[in-house]
Amino acid sequence: MSDPRLEKTDRTNDFAFKIGTVNGTGSASANGLIMQAIFRMGIPCTGKNVFPSNFQGLPTWYEIRVSHEGYSARTPEFDLIVAMNPATYERDIAEVRPGGYLLHDSSWPMAKEFLRDDITFLGVPLGEMCVREFKGARVRILMKNIAYAGALAALLSMDLDVIRGMIQEKFAAKPKLIGSNYKAIELGYDYAMEHFDCPLPIRLQTMDATSDHVLMDGNTSAALGCVFAGATVGAWYPITPSTSLMDAFKRFCERFRKDPETGERSFFIAQAEDELAAAGVVIGAGWAGARAFTPTSGPGVSLMSEFIGLAYYAEIPAVFVDVQRVGPSTGMPTRTQQGDIAAVAYASHGDTKHIALFPANPEESFQMAVEAFDLAERFQSPVFLVQDLDIGMNDWMIPKLRWDDSFVPDRGKVLGAAELEKIQKFYRYMDVDGDGIPYRSLPGVHPKGAYFTRGSGHTSRGTYTEDADEYTEVMDRLSRKIDSAASEVPAPAVRMREGATMSLVTIGSCDEAVREATDILERQGLPVNYMRVRGFPFDTLVREFLDAHELNIVVEQNRDAQLRRLLVNETEVDPARLHSVLDYGGFPMSAAFVAGEVNEHLGRAPEETKVRPAAERPEGAVA
Amino acid sequence: MTYIAKPAVRHPGLGANDLGLHMRDYEGTISTLCAGCGHDSVTAAVIQAFYELSIPPHRIAKMSGIGCSAKTPAYFVNEAHGFNGVHGRMPALATGANAANKDLHYIGISGDGDSLSIGLGQFCHAIRRNVNILYVLENNGVYGLTKGQFSACADVGSRSKRGVPNKSEPIDPVALALTLGATFVARGFSGDKQQLLPLLKAGLMHKGFAFLDVISPCVTFNDHVGSTKSYLYTRHHGHELVPVDFVPIRSEISASYEKGSRTSITMHDGSMVRFRKVPEDYDPTDRLSAYEHYRSLQNRGEVVTGLLYLDPGGEDMHDDNATTPTPLAELSHEDLCPGSEQMDALMEEFR
Ligand SMILES: Cc1ncc(C[n+]2csc(CCOP(=O)(O)OP(=O)(O)O)c2C)c(N)n1
Ligand code: SF4
Ligand SMILES: [Mg+2]
Numbered sequence: 001m002s003d004p005r006l007e008k009t010d011r012t013n014d015f016a017f018k019i020g021t022v023n024g025t026g027s028a029s030a031n032g033l034i035m036q037a038i039f040r041m042g043i044p045c046t047g048k049n050v051f052p053s054n055f056q057g058l059p060t061w062y063e064i065r066v067s068h069e070g071y072s073a074r075t076p077e078f079d080l081i082v083a084m085n086p087a088t089y090e091r092d093i094a095e096v097r098p099g100g101y102l103l104h105d106s107s108w109p110m111a112k113e114f115l116r117d118d119i120t121f122l123g124v125p126l127g128e129m130c131v132r133e134f135k136g137a138r139v140r141i142l143m144k145n146i147a148y149a150g151a152l153a154a155l156l157s158m159d160l161d162v163i164r165g166m167i168q169e170k171f172a173a174k175p176k177l178i179g180s181n182y183k184a185i186e187l188g189y190d191y192a193m194e195h196f197d198c199p200l201p202i203r204l205q206t207m208d209a210t211s212d213h214v215l216m217d218g219n220t221s222a223a224l225g226c227v228f229a230g231a232t233v234g235a236w237y238p239i240t241p242s243t244s245l246m247d248a249f250k251r252f253c254e255r256f257r258k259d260p261e262t263g264e265r266s267f268f269i270a271q272a273e274d275e276l277a278a279a280g281v282v283i284g285a286g287w288a289g290a291r292a293f294t295p296t297s298g299p300g301v302s303l304m305s306e307f308i309g310l311a312y313y314a315e316i317p318a319v320f321v322d323v324q325r326v327g328p329s330t331g332m333p334t335r336t337q338q339g340d341i342a343a344v345a346y347a348s349h350g351d352t353k354h355i356a357l358f359p360a361n362p363e364e365s366f367q368m369a370v371e372a373f374d375l376a377e378r379f380q381s382p383v384f385l386v387q388d389l390d391i392g393m394n395d396w397m398i399p400k401l402r403w404d405d406s407f408v409p410d411r412g413k414v415l416g417a418a419e420l421e422k423i424q425k426f427y428r429y430m431d432v433d434g435d436g437i438p439y440r441s442l443p444g445v446h447p448k449g450a451y452f453t454r455g456s457g458h459t460s461r462g463t464y465t466e467d468a469d470e471y472t473e474v475m476d477r478l479s480r481k482i483d484s485a486a487s488e489v490p491a492p493a494v495r496m497r498e499g500a501t502m503s504l505v506t507i508g509s510c511d512e513a514v515r516e517a518t519d520i521l522e523r524q525g526l527p528v529n530y531m532r533v534r535g536f537p538f539d540t541l542v543r544e545f546l547d548a549h550e551l552n553i554v555v556e557q558n559r560d561a562q563l564r565r566l567l568v569n570e571t572e573v574d575p576a577r578l579h580s581v582l583d584y585g586g587f588p589m590s591a592a593f594v595a596g597e598v599n600e601h602l603g604r605a606p607e608e609t610k611v612r613p614a615a616e617r618p619e620g621a622v623a
Numbered sequence: 624m625t626y627i628a629k630p631a632v633r634h635p636g637l638g639a640n641d642l643g644l645h646m647r648d649y650e651g652t653i654s655t656l657c658a659g660c661g662h663d664s665v666t667a668a669v670i671q672a673f674y675e676l677s678i679p680p681h682r683i684a685k686m687s688g689i690g691c692s693a694k695t696p697a698y699f700v701n702e703a704h705g706f707n708g709v710h711g712r713m714p715a716l717a718t719g720a721n722a723a724n725k726d727l728h729y730i731g732i733s734g735d736g737d738s739l740s741i742g743l744g745q746f747c748h749a750i751r752r753n754v755n756i757l758y759v760l761e762n763n764g765v766y767g768l769t770k771g772q773f774s775a776c777a778d779v780g781s782r783s784k785r786g787v788p789n790k791s792e793p794i795d796p797v798a799l800a801l802t803l804g805a806t807f808v809a810r811g812f813s814g815d816k817q818q819l820l821p822l823l824k825a826g827l828m829h830k831g832f833a834f835l836d837v838i839s840p841c842v843t844f845n846d847h848v849g850s851t852k853s854y855l856y857t858r859h860h861g862h863e864l865v866p867v868d869f870v871p872i873r874s875e876i877s878a879s880y881e882k883g884s885r886t887s888i889t890m891h892d893g894s895m896v897r898f899r900k901v902p903e904d905y906d907p908t909d910r911l912s913a914y915e916h917y918r919s920l921q922n923r924g925e926v927v928t929g930l931l932y933l934d935p936g937g938e939d940m941h942d943d944n945a946t947t948p949t950p951l952a953e954l955s956h957e958d959l960c961p962g963s964e965q966m967d968a969l970m971e972e973f974r
Contacts, residue, residue, distance in 0.1 A: 280715025289952035290723030443704035
């Protein structure tokens with residue numbers, strides 16, 4: 001049985017479709033055009049790029065969900081699939097929801113064995129039309145993409161003026177291209193109008209739900225956070241899916257941090273020889289008083305771990321942005337996962353524990369990036385901003401980012417020249433205020449501030465030691481210090497429902513799917529409370545919430561239930577209260593999956609039954 | 624308590640420098656290295672170099688990795704910040720610190736294990752990046768701190784203390800620095816302070832990556848007969864190819880140097896390196912010439928010392944980056960944050 005939404009008669013502004021193409025054929029701009037057009041029509045939408053670790057030839061998909069209710073989690077079943085890649089016809093056709101549509105290039109006949117009688121095949125001779133109308137192989141391929149966008153415009157009832165306006169903006173610098181793009185749009189549009197019953201029941205209708213919003217990915221917003229927080233030093237070694245974060249940082253810095261007259265730049269980006277060096281650069285810069293960060297992914301965090309321990313022990317602020325991808329090892333670099341939760345919490349050898357922030361969407365990536373620098377300097381310690389590929393690289397509709405000009409960064413306890421001049425003697429690791437946070441001095445400021453920073457055993461005075469008591473004193477203070485951050489990291493996001501006795505607990509980008517699942521469950525007569533953990537060490541509210549429910553279902557994207565383990569380990573909550581729901585095949589989670597898993601665990605069989613994540617479905621299954 | 628107070632020793636004959644500071648003001652805590660360790664002699668020369676250059680102690684940043692050599696920044700200039708990081712990774716820390724505050728005098732102390740094995744990549748890339756630092760490699764051919772294993776620069780045939788010969792080809796840091804484009808390449812010997820001192824001073828005043836390899840014997844693990852990094856071997860095979868004097872910016876240049884000849888080079892800040900004797904066909908500002916001389920003497924089994932190559936151009940990574948004159952760490956939030964107006968305008972581009 002399928003999702004009851006199918007039976008809903010009105011599917012206006014409530015459907016999902018995807019476009020399957022071949023990597024490297026320039027489909028990204030056509031897909032972006034479609035997505036942006038829907039957004040500009042005022043309709044909530046999200047785009048997810050399912051791409052291979054390859055530049056040319058492998059299949060790639062762009063999934064768009066349109067939801068007037070504002071749901072943005074991935075849906076694993078599609079009302080319409082645009083199949084532009086013959087190599088994935090079989091799979092694409094199988095994935096169309098019964099009653100749905102398949103748009104394909106009918107320049108060549110479709111193999112009989114692929115045909116399904118429960119879906120509608122919409123053949124448009126895209127290739128043929130483009131060969132006829134355009135010259136040159138490359139142009140023809142590019143225009144074919146624009147032409148399917150045109151066909152979609154007719155089928156879904158997109159606003160053509162919006163599309164034309166976007167083409168004009170996009171090619172403002174190359175007006176020659178505007179004509180051919182218009183032409184391609186019309187080819188697809190006219191053909192569809194003539195041959196099909198346009199628009200389809202799944203269709204768009206202008207709304208006014210996006211005017212306060214933007215379309216942005218979380219790497220761009222996190223980069224903006226770094227710029228606005230005043231980060232001056234960035235170090236990195238390229239790695240998917242974090243690379244675009246540094247690209248964005250660089251772009252924004254070139255714009256906002258470069259003196260237009262002199263060309264002088266108030267930032268320094270080091271493309272390091274590896275992540276290990278990137279970590280070192282950031283720690284060196286933090287030690288010398290700059291706000292510094294490095295974007296990376298799991299493999300990078302592994303390489304950085306020795307340095308992370310140094311920063312923890314020597315108490316040096318540093319911000320690490322981990323854009324998680326599928327591990328272990330190289331894993332699946334272009335797929336999403338939450339597999340580094342355990343790794344970042346205790347990265348490095350010996351007793352270490354780190355402050356970590358877990359944004360759920362690009363808006364939070366921005367806010368938490370800013371917060372990360374404050375926390376790093378305040379607690380003089382590494383801080384992790386842990387997002388994932390889904391947040392970092394996909395287009396999310398988020399409220400416009402705002403900046404409060406009264407913001408004053410928290411630079412922590414740093415003694416200036418005048419303060420150092422006044423004090424008798426400076427001891428770097430002394431707990432003067434009793435809050436576990438010592439005073440820091442920066443090199444070059446005052447002779448009295450000098451101390452020898454070391455990763456070897458040290459006393460509270462900053463001197464070398466191998467003495468058990470002196471070593472332990474510092475280690476115990478460090479533990480108090482990091483634990484005290486629990487109340488300073490973002491508090492968990494909690495939503496209580498009338499009559500709920502159990503809860504769903506989650507983290508990061510699962511947020512959308514799990515929140516939507518709580519709505520589905522509610523409709524099915526099961527109200528559940530909701531908590532999303534946003535920071536580590538865990539706030540006391542986290543334990544209180546868990547204790548308030550006999551059953552907490554912890555939903556996350558890794559095999560080993562890392563969040564659940566961390567919750568058990570850190571809050572000492574009764575593990576019997578925590579049941580895991582895991583989905584770690586590399587795709588963003590869907591609400592139907594979560595609701596299905598919950599029902600299965602409870603032995604319920606409501607109308608809306610479990611939908612397995614797409615990744616789990618047998619390859620090429622024909623429904 | 625492990626803090627050891629340093630006995631107050633006065634250095635007779637040495638008065639105050641231009642800042643009114645004495646040599647003692649540039650000292651550190653007492654060394655815990657083996658008596659006779661070459662590294663201690665380098666420390667002594669470093670102290671004197673800073674003192675003679677009249678650099679304010681707190682404007683110095685002392686960087687190091689891990690090793691006996693890496694410990695030594697604790698033994699000089701107490702009033703400077705030091706950073707004893709992780710093994711082989713000092714170059715990254717120094718890059719970051721320098722990125723944040725380019726106005727400090729950076730000195731990095733490393734060992735041959737630290738620089739040529741675990742940290743070889745970082746060493747190379749710091750050269751490539753042209754970090755403004757004096758990078759001193761205290762070279763003893765072994766891992767002193769972990770008890771005498773051969774390092775990557777041990778010469779073929781050099782024997783360990785137990786008599787086992789090394790069979791692997793050495794990585795030569797001087798040749799490496801020359802080929803990678805270091806803008807200052809020198810070698811000294813811890814047993815020859817007179818030669819070492821001007822090399823240190825010139826290296827400190829050089830803008831850009833200054834590499835100084837110092838043969839610095841490990842008396843405990845590599846000073847025996849059969850070692851090619853011992854005091855004796857270095858004394859016998861040492862070849863001072865290009866000895867120099869360092870003439871600070873404020874001194875009157877009275878010595879007899881010939882105009883137009885390649886016998887002195889003015890550094891970016893106006894101080895001067897004067898070559899006492901340069902082989903006739905040798906140009907220390909020509910990388911190829913330096914490399915050829917170095918290699919040919921080395922092939923004859925000689926330990927070549929002196930200031931082998933100098934690019935007086937005076938550029939570093941910040942020139943490449945066009946960094947603002949004010950160190951990045953000293954910029955205020957107002958300088959750095961684009962503000963709400965820019966944010967609002969930017970948001971319109973994401974619609
Ligand atoms: C990651 C790591 N691996 C190994 C070590 C152990 N270790 C400490 S110092 C050293 C070698 C130091 O040799 P060198 O740099 O030549 O310094 P020296 O002691 O000879 O001056 C090693 C292997 C370490 N500290 N860290
Ligand atoms: S072991 Fe060797 S290098 Fe280390 S302190 Fe002793 S003599 Fe110096
Ligand atoms: Mg050594």
